[in-house]
Amino acid sequence: xxxxxxxxxxxxxxxxxxxxxxxxxxxxxxxxxxxxxxxMNEIMTDYSLVLTALCTLVKFVSILVSVQExxxxxxxxxxxIVFLFLFGSLYLTYFFMRFAMTRMKLATSxxxxxxxxxxxxxxxxxxxxxxxxIPELFFVYxxxxxxxxxxxxxxxEFFIVKGERAVYISIIMICVMVATSYLIHFIxxxxxxxxxx
Numbered sequence: 751x752x753x754x755x756x757x758x759x760x761x762x763x764x765x766x767x768x769x770x771x772x773x774x775x776x777x778x779x780x781x782x783x784x785x786x787x788x789x790m791n792e793i794m795t796d797y798s799l800v801l802t803a804l805c806t807l808v809k810f811v812s813i814l815v816s817v818q819e820x821x822x823x824x825x826x827x828x829x830x831i832v833f834l835f836l837f838g839s840l841y842l843t844y845f846f847m848r849f850a851m852t853r854m855k856l857a858t859s860x861x862x863x864x865x866x867x868x869x870x871x872x873x874x875x876x877x878x879x880x881x882x883x884i885p886e887l888f889f890v891y892x893x894x895x896x897x898x899x900x901x902x903x904x905x906x907e908f909f910i911v912k913g914e915r916a917v918y919i920s921i922i923m924i925c926v927m928v929a930t931s932y933l934i935h936f937i938x939x940x941x942x943x944x945x946x947x
Contacts, residue, residue: 765801901919
């Protein structure tokens with residue numbers, strides 16, 4: 751039992767080390783990521799779902815703390831919206847990028863495209879955590895633009911693409927990421943308003 755707990759703790763520690771390294775030193779971290787050769791499920795369970803769950807938990811707690819009376823239902827609904835918009839926008843961005851990579855004749859595995867998408871989502875996770883903790887800092891979502899640089903470094907590392915083409919791929923990824931997350935968040939927020947009536 752103790753060994754299992756230590757493995758779980760070290761796994762979470764690795765997630766946060768990776769998150770910090772992607773933000774602070776993306777070039778060296780992308781080199782490590784490309785050497786790992788992980789599949790989609792590993793990236794999802796060991797990185798994306800952990801950060802998505804953290805964002806969801808932060809939203810749940812922030813709603814509970816910010817309202818005058820404990821309203822678990824409102825907190826749960828908002829947490830579900832955060833989970834769905836992060837998870838949904840990650841997958842929609844992945845599917846779009848997979849389609850775009852195929853159209854650009856950049857044949858590669860699903861795991862590589864998913865890894866590129868998931869790790870480029872890192873600034874989005876950070877911004878979501880900060881804004882859920884302190885809603886007045888909504889301008890932190892501008893950090894998502896830093897994802898453009900992170901995606902550019904990842905495209906250069908995973909694909910033999912340099913220059914303008916790498917910039918185009920990075921811009922497409924970030925635009926799709928922002929558009930899908932906004933769209934999903936808007937739809938579920940409207941559904942929540944309808945649900946509350």
